Amino acid sequence: MTVKDSRGLVMTGADAAAAEAFDKALGEFQCYVGNPVATIEAALAETPAFTMGHILRAYLYLSGTEGPGIPVGRESAAAARKGQPNDRERQHLAAIDALIEGRWDDTVAMLERLLVDYPRDILALQVAHLFDFYRGDARNLRDRVVRRLHAWSPADANWHALLSMQSFGNEEMGDYARAQALGEEAVALQPRDGWGWHAVAHVHEMRNDPEAGIRWLEPNSGHWGPDSIFDVHNWWHLALYHLELDRLDEVLRLYDTQIRVERSSVVLDMVDASAMLWRLKLRGHDAGQARWSEIAAAWEALIDDGNYCFNDAHALMAFIGAGRHDLVNRQLATLRRSAQQGGSNEVMARQVGVPVGEALVAFESGDFAGAAERLQRVRTIAGRFGGSHAQRDILDLTLIEAAKRGGDAQLLAALATERVTNRPNSPLARRYRDAVATLPRVA
Numbered sequence: 001m002t003v004k005d006s007r008g009l010v011m012t013g014a015d016a017a018a019a020e021a022f023d024k025a026l027g028e029f030q031c032y033v034g035n036p037v038a039t040i041e042a043a044l045a046e047t048p049a050f051t052m053g054h055i056l057r058a059y060l061y062l063s064g065t066e067g068p069g070i071p072v073g074r075e076s077a078a079a080a081r082k083g084q085p086n087d088r089e090r091q092h093l094a095a096i097d098a099l100i101e102g103r104w105d106d107t108v109a110m111l112e113r114l115l116v117d118y119p120r121d122i123l124a125l126q127v128a129h130l131f132d133f134y135r136g137d138a139r140n141l142r143d144r145v146v147r148r149l150h151a152w153s154p155a156d157a158n159w160h161a162l163l164s165m166q167s168f169g170n171e172e173m174g175d176y177a178r179a180q181a182l183g184e185e186a187v188a189l190q191p192r193d194g195w196g197w198h199a200v201a202h203v204h205e206m207r208n209d210p211e212a213g214i215r216w217l218e219p220n221s222g223h224w225g226p227d228s229i230f231d232v233h234n235w236w237h238l239a240l241y242h243l244e245l246d247r248l249d250e251v252l253r254l255y256d257t258q259i260r261v262e263r264s265s266v267v268l269d270m271v272d273a274s275a276m277l278w279r280l281k282l283r284g285h286d287a288g289q290a291r292w293s294e295i296a297a298a299w300e301a302l303i304d305d306g307n308y309c310f311n312d313a314h315a316l317m318a319f320i321g322a323g324r325h326d327l328v329n330r331q332l333a334t335l336r337r338s339a340q341q342g343g344s345n346e347v348m349a350r351q352v353g354v355p356v357g358e359a360l361v362a363f364e365s366g367d368f369a370g371a372a373e374r375l376q377r378v379r380t381i382a383g384r385f386g387g388s389h390a391q392r393d394i395l396d397l398t399l400i401e402a403a404k405r406g407g408d409a410q411l412l413a414a415l416a417t418e419r420v421t422n423r424p425n426s427p428l429a430r431r432y433r434d435a436v437a438t439l440p441r442v443a
Ligand SMILES: [Fe+2]
Pocket: 198, 202, 233, 237, 388, 390
């Protein structure tokens, strides 16, 4: 019996119930709600020979960029191979093998080939989109989705997901009007689409319009918040708007009641926590030993993995903030090892991760000139270690604060001019501009 998914793609070893569960899990993954792992694992318990079920399970574990997900991905790929995978499924398995080996660029290249052949494989598209994000490939965040549109129509059930991915891609490419329209359309079609809410949140962040961002996220948390595996990141965006408006009490309230309320050990959540505490620290508002120690302890379990240097840089922020010099040195050693150990992370670590790590350590030790020197070199190529423009703004913020603390009036004048021009509604940017006059200038 040939069973197809609801996009018309043949699935080996599936029955009608497995196909239904696959669609449910995919829908959860697209919206980042519910528990797609539990959904697909329940289906696999009933139908162990369901190849695409194993493939989806592998991607779910491998897409978190966490070392502990790798053995699960390997086990799922082996289980998928026990059946007789078809051409599309074999292409997936080759892409998964590359993911397991850390060859993310190869994975994405293989998924692109798969998508040329099977443009309605939305799982391939979403995984490639995530790894475009992790690899900082802004153009493909937009255009890999666009290249598939010939095979889709607005009548398709998954149309909202194509819109939300396109929205985020347009935002990272700087087309904010288009990104906003696409994201708003996505959540109008599917109000639980967390990626759509998020894409438009980025638009408001990049336009430096925190009030609009708060109006977008705050009253709609009932859509993107409950039972979501992405809610922490959207709470982080909301806190970021409040930070821009100097509402530090609200930032800490959101930190304690949303961002860290569950003390999540999910790396994507821990990145947000580190980044928020570091931004507060840069402003001279240390969030206190208890918060730093909590997030540092959460990172410690992953300190030797060296799986993805973007994460490692954020772990380093937590160890620095917690005053754990032993862990700072160990994390820095992991970053330096990553720069030599192959895979996509090697290039990222060498070009971005290590210089960023060294800059953070220099900043903390009071070597502000050293921190500034490294950050100036790396910040405009930092897209190579992934994340969004909004996340990587932490490098610009660290640099400008290093210029200020180091008393480099000329550098501060240059950077403050840049920031106040690009973020005209930012009280922080204006404070940096005003601080220029307080520093002695070299003739
Ligand atoms: Fe974001």
